[in-house]
Amino acid sequence: MSAPLIELRGITKTYGQGQAAFQALRGVDLSIAAGEFVAVMGPSGSGKSTAMNLLGCLDTPTSGEYRFQGINVEQLDRNQRALLRRQCLGFVFQGFNLLARTSAQENVELPLLYRGEPGAVRHTAARAALAKVGLDGWETHTPAELSGGQQQRVAIARAIVTNPLVLLADEPTGNLDSKRSHEIMELLGRLNSEQGITIIMVTHEPDMAHYARRIVHFVDGLVDSDSATEAA
Amino acid sequence: MILNALLLALREIRRNLLRSFLTVLGIVIGVGAVITMVTLGNGATKMVSDQIASLGSNLLMVMPGQRLGPGRDSAGAPKFKIADIEAIQQQVNGLKAVAPVVGSPVTLVAGTQNWSSTVSGTTNDYFISGNWKIAAGRQFTDDEERAGKAVCVIGNTVRKELFGAGNPVGSSIRVKTFDCEVIGLLVAKGQGGMGQDQDDTVLMPLRTAQRRLTGTLDIGSVMVSLKDGTDATAAIAQLRSLLRERRKLAENADDNFNVMDTKQIAETLSGTIGTMTALLGAVAAVSLLVGGIGIMNIMLVSVTERTREIGIRLAIGALENEVLWQFLIEAVVLSACGGLVGVALAFAACLGLSSLMHIPFLFNPAINLTAFGFSAAIGVIFGYVPARRAAQLDPIEALRHE
Known part of the structure; x- marks a missing residue:
């Protein structure tokens, strides 16, 4: 097995201070290799979303070590972490987090724009990404004009348009009905198997978790179990 | 990077027309009111002082009664x-x-x-x-x-x-x-x-x-x-x-009579004009302040929405500086547009009102620059500073902002 793409060592995260302090993560060790499809599960408050945000460099841990491709992320400054997000990571949020009043096309183009891609490249790539998530013909619609499932697919298109190494998805199906959820999971499965994108997904639905090939259980801020699924 | 930021800024302005319009309106009113007021005030002052000058100072008015003004007793004299x-x-x-x-x-x-x-x-x-x-x-x-x-x-x-x-x-x-x-x-x-x-x-x-x-x-x-x-x-x-x-x-x-020198009248009027000018200055300062608060309000009100937007941009790979440039350009463009429209509107209003009120129209570059500068500065500061604060958060905190 190759060197892990992602490696967490003794990661803790504490919110608040003094009496009100709450320890969301209490020393997490986890390593994920390139090309894996990992589902992170656990009851609410177990720290799975916190872990996800740390993996996505959206948040900073209180202590511990996070290595991404062997690079110690804690030693990067804000801009270097932003560049890491830009170059290597794609993020899909539970609440979609699309820009309001902005067409699907423009939402998907945005990461490319920050990468400095020229307009024509952005345009083609965004169309391709939207087509990949089954939204061709919906390019000009704004989030308000799209259903929840469609919005989530726009968000996925935005996350994969840059061909990231890792796709981080925080409850991507949390707001969707079961039919849409399965569509999204099949899409993620294809991205993982066909394009080799490493996928780390938080979910609390066992049905969804079974699309992954490895399930990591969080309980009380610690990794409780780590096992392969039948899909593996 | 700046070019991208410019593109993003202009896109954001076009996309949020109402917000942009309100921001611009605040600045237009702030700038326009101040310039109009001060320009007309200056015109009126000029007119009165011209009239005083035209009176000359070699005219005496002699009237029965003790003095001019309230309580004068001319009936008995x-x-x-x-x-x-x-x-x-x-x-x-x-x-x-x-x-x-x-x-x-x-x-x-x-x-x-x-x-x-x-x-x-x-x-x-x-x-x-x-x-x-x-x-x-x-x-x-x-x-x-x-x-x-x-x-x-x-x-x-x-x-x-x-x-x-x-x-x-x-x-x-x-x-x-x-x-x-x-x-x-x-x-x-x-x-x-x-x-x-x-x-x-x-x-x-x-x-x-x-x-x-x-x-x-x-x-x-x-x-x-x-x-x-x-x-x-x-x-x-x-x-x-x-x-x-x-x-x-x-x-x-x-x-039981009163001799009035027009020079005295001129002095009295000059005093009055001084008071008027001071008053106008005060009114102008208040309008600037009110306009400024208006601009501040609309900028601050949109901070919540914009903080989330900043969170999204950071999360998908924008650098802090890129976000800041975008917000700075947005604020500058809106403030400058508002300022220019305000100056133009004030010019038109002064032109119309001065002819309506029969006072001379004196273009005053200083007040135009001051009003423009002040309002634009407020627009830029209150558009930029909250954005800077948001851009310095961890992306997840900006995203969670309620």
Whole structure:
């Protein structure tokens, strides 16, 4: 097995201070290799979303070590972490987090724009990404004009348009009905198997978790179990 | 990077038209109100000071009663008689003209038109002391003055109201019960220092007014104009002692008449103008402040939404600086647009209002720059500073912002 793409060592995260302090993560060790499809599960408050945000460099841990491709992320400054997000990571949020009043096309183009891609490249790539998530013909619609499932697919298109190494998805199906959820999971499965994108997904639905090939259980801020699924 | 930021900023402005419009509106109003107010104030000040300058400082107004202003007691004081005028002419040195004035409000009728105005019964000296020129026709003849003939010289406003644009000389006006021939037209002077219309006047020989309008031999006031180079203080002193003597005032009694130097009036008015200018400045400062708070509000209100937006941008790989450039450009573009529209609007408003109010339009670059600079600075600061705070958060905190 190759060197892990992602490696967490003794990661803790504490919110608040003094009496009100709450320890969301209490020393997490986890390593994920390139090309894996990992589902992170656990009851609410177990720290799975916190872990996800740390993996996505959206948040900073209180202590511990996070290595991404062997690079110690804690030693990067804000801009270097932003560049890491830009170059290597794609993020899909539970609440979609699309820009309001902005067409699907423009939402998907945005990461490319920050990468400095020229307009024509952005345009083609965004169309391709939207087509990949089954939204061709919906390019000009704004989030308000799209259903929840469609919005989530726009968000996925935005996350994969840059061909990231890792796709981080925080409850991507949390707001969707079961039919849409399965569509999204099949899409993620294809991205993982066909394009080799490493996928780390938080979910609390066992049905969804079974699309992954490895399930990591969080309980009380610690990794409780780590096992392969039948899909593996 | 800046080019991208510019693109993003312009896109955001277009996408949030209402928010952009409100921001711009706040700045437009802040800038426009201040500039309009100060420019018009300056114009009014200029106009009044011009009028004061045109009055000259060699005119004395003599009126019965103790002093001008509230509580003055002119009713009890004896009026002047023609003998007083003659005495002033003979005994005070350095006078150019001494014009008695008998005023009477009247309704004038010419043909189907009528107009309310004031008749001043006076002598030809009035044209000198009042600095009036004849536009058409002539002054009174000695014969007309002596005999108290029904002739008059009218001001331009009276001409406009009764005769339109036509030449009134030779026409006849009905004044109360008698017909009066128009023998002359005065050159228009415009508004007086107190805002009154100086051209709304009808001049008649003193005797005509006394006989046919007031029915007494009283004279309401005297306008005395001094020769150039005459010492006004000495002339006033001479005039005072002459009048005290003629009115048989005891040594320790107060004057029962009042001599007013136009210089005094000018000084009083200058004081008033100073107060007005200070007031305008204060109003302008308040409007700037109010405009500024308006801009601040709309900027701060959108912070929540924009903080999330910043979170999203950071999460998908924007650098802090890229986000900041975008917000800075947005703020600058909106503020500059608002400022420019405000300046343009103020220019138009000043142009329109100054002609409507008959005051000169003085373009004042300083106030334009100040108002623009101040409002634009507020727009930029309050657009940029909250964005900077948001961009310095961890992306997840910005995303969670409620």
